[in-house]
Amino acid sequence: MKICVIGTGYVGLVGSAVFANWGNKVVGVDIDEKKISKIKSGDMPIYEPGLKELVSKNIKNKHLSFTTNLAEAVKESEVIFICVGTPSGQTGAADLNAVWTVAKEIARVMNNYKVVVVKSTVPVGTNEEVERIIKGIVGEKPEFDVVSCPEFLREGYSIEDSNKTDRVVIGGKSQKGINKVKEIYAHLGAPVVECDLRSSEMIKYASNAFLATKISFINEIGQVCERAGADVINVAEGMGLDSRIGPRFLHAGLGYGGSCDPKDVEALYRTSTDQAYDFRLLRGVMEVNEQQRTHFVDRVRKYFGNLADREIACFGLAFKENTDDVRKSVAIEVIKLLRGEGVNIRAFDTVAEKNAKKELGSTGIRYVRDPYEAVKGAEALCILTEWKEFTKLDFKKIGRLLKNKVIFDGRNILEAKKMQDLGFSYFAVGRGNLSRVNGAN
Numbered sequence: 001m002k003i004c005v006i007g008t009g010y011v012g013l014v015g016s017a018v019f020a021n022w023g024n025k026v027v028g029v030d031i032d033e034k035k036i037s038k039i040k041s042g043d044m045p046i047y048e049p050g051l052k053e054l055v056s057k058n059i060k061n062k063h064l065s066f067t068t069n070l071a072e073a074v075k076e077s078e079v080i081f082i083c084v085g086t087p088s089g090q091t092g093a094a095d096l097n098a099v100w101t102v103a104k105e106i107a108r109v110m111n112n113y114k115v116v117v118v119k120s121t122v123p124v125g126t127n128e129e130v131e132r133i134i135k136g137i138v139g140e141k142p143e144f145d146v147v148s149c150p151e152f153l154r155e156g157y158s159i160e161d162s163n164k165t166d167r168v169v170i171g172g173k174s175q176k177g178i179n180k181v182k183e184i185y186a187h188l189g190a191p192v193v194e195c196d197l198r199s200s201e202m203i204k205y206a207s208n209a210f211l212a213t214k215i216s217f218i219n220e221i222g223q224v225c226e227r228a229g230a231d232v233i234n235v236a237e238g239m240g241l242d243s244r245i246g247p248r249f250l251h252a253g254l255g256y257g258g259s260c261d262p263k264d265v266e267a268l269y270r271t272s273t274d275q276a277y278d279f280r281l282l283r284g285v286m287e288v289n290e291q292q293r294t295h296f297v298d299r300v301r302k303y304f305g306n307l308a309d310r311e312i313a314c315f316g317l318a319f320k321e322n323t324d325d326v327r328k329s330v331a332i333e334v335i336k337l338l339r340g341e342g343v344n345i346r347a348f349d350t351v352a353e354k355n356a357k358k359e360l361g362s363t364g365i366r367y368v369r370d371p372y373e374a375v376k377g378a379e380a381l382c383i384l385t386e387w388k389e390f391t392k393l394d395f396k397k398i399g400r401l402l403k404n405k406v407i408f409d410g411r412n413i414l415e416a417k418k419m420q421d422l423g424f425s426y427f428a429v430g431r432g433n434l435s436r437v438n439g440a441n
C-alpha cells in the first residue's frame with residue numbers, strides 16, 4: 001500500500017520505518033529540512049534501538065523515502081498518517097495547531113479518495129474537527145475518510161512493540177476507511193478494536209492515565225511502606241501475581257515522566273473539566289507524581305542536614321532507560337531541585353547527555369562520561385533513571401571512590417542486600433524494612 005506519514009518525530013519516524021518494513025511504499029514528510037536531510041543520510045534525530053538499521057535497510061530497498069514536499073507525498077498516497085506533535089499548552093490542554101495546519105495542507109492538495117489517519121494523541125472530538133476542516137476545503141469531491149488509530153509504542157522498545165502489539169485500535173465513521181487501515185496491520189494477527197472516533201481517542205488517554213494511576217498507586221503504597229516498615233518491592237510482587245492486577249507498572253520510584261504520560265494525564269483531566277466533571281482520582285495521580293521527586297530530595301537533605309555546596313553524583317538523565325529523551329524527565333526535575341539547594345552535580349548518562357545539556361545548561365553541573373570518574377570524591381550517589389547498565393557497575397570500586405558510602409536509589413534498581421554487604425548506607429523508595437536491617441531508612 002502507498003502510505004504517507006506526516007511528522008518524523010518518535011511516532012512518525014518509527015511508524016514510517018515499520019510500515020515500510022512490512023512491505024508498503026512509504027514516504028515520510030517533515031517541514032524541517034535539516035531533519036529530513038539528516039535522516040536521509042542515515043543520521044537518526046532520536047536514539048531508538050534498531051531504528052537506524054531499519055531506516056537504512058528500507059531506504060536502500062526503495063520502500064522508504066523522505067521529503068519536505070507534502071503535496072507530492074499526499075498525492076501519491078492512499079493512506080495519510082498524521083503523526084505531528086501535540087504538546088501540552090499552558091493550560092494543560094493539548095496544543096493542536098500542528099494537526100490543524102496539516103489537515104488544511106492535506107485538504108488543499110487532495111486529488112482522489114484518501115484515508116486520513118490521525119495517529120498523534122489528540123483529545124476527544126479532534127478527529128471530527130479534522131474531518132470538518134478537510135470537508136470545508138474539498139467540499140463534495142474528492143471523497144475521503146478520517147480514521148483514528150492511536151499509537152501505543154513505548155520509547156526504547158518501539159520497533160519491538162510495533163511488531164507484537166497487544167491491540168490495534170481503529171476508530172471511524174466509514175467501514176471503507178476502517179478496512180483500509182485494518183489491512184495495514186492485518187498480518188500482525190493482533191486483536192483489533194473497531195469503534196467510533198471519540199471512543200478511539202479516549203482509549204489512548206484512558207490507557208496512559210491508567211498506567212500513570214498504577215505508578216502513582218504503587219508510589220503511595222511505597223509511602224505507607226516506608227512509614228510502616230514494609231517493603232514495596234515485596235508488596236508489588238505479591239500484588240502483581242494476581243492475574244487481575246498484573247506485575248507491570250508497579251515499580252515504585254521517582255514517578256512517571258516522558259513526553260506522553262504526564263501530558264496525557266493532564267489533557268484527560270482537562271477534558272473532564274471541560275465536560276464539567278472533576279476527575280478527582282486523576283488529580284491525586286498528578287499530585288502523588290509531583291510528591292515523589294520532592295520526597296526524594298527531602299530524603300537527601302535529611303541525610304546531610306544542609307545541601308549547599310555538596311558534590312553529588314547523579315546517574316541517569318533520560319526519563320527512563322533505553323532512550324535519549326529527556327522531555328518531562330523526573331531525573332532532570334530532581335537535578336533542578338538539587339541545584340536549587342546549591343548542590344554541585346556530576347551527571348552521568350552518555351545517551352541522554354546531549355539533550356539534557358539543552359535543558360539543564362552547565363552551571364554547577366559537570367557531565368561525565370565515565371561512572372567511576374563521576375563518583376570520585378563525591379559525597380553521595382543518586383540513581384535517577386532505571387538504566388540496567390547501572391546495576392552492572394563495580395560497586396566495590398564505587399564504594400572506594402565515593403567520599404561517603406551512601407546511595408540514594410530513586411529507581412529501586414540496586415540489590416539492597418548487596419549494597420549493605422558492601423558497606424553502603426542504601427536508601428531506596430518505599431522500602432521501610434531497610435531501616436530495620438541497617439538503619440539506612
Ligand code: UDX
Nearest residue numbers: 151152153154155249250251255256257258260319320
Ligand atoms: C507511554 C505509554 O506507555 C505508551 O503506550 C504510549 O504510546 C507513549 O507513552 P513511554 O512514554 O515510552 O510510553 O513511557 P513508559 O514506558 O510508559 O514509562 C513512563 C514513565 O513511567 C517513565 O518515566 C518510567 O520511568 C516510569 N515508570 C514506568 C515507573 O516509574 N514505574 C513503572 O512501573 C513503569
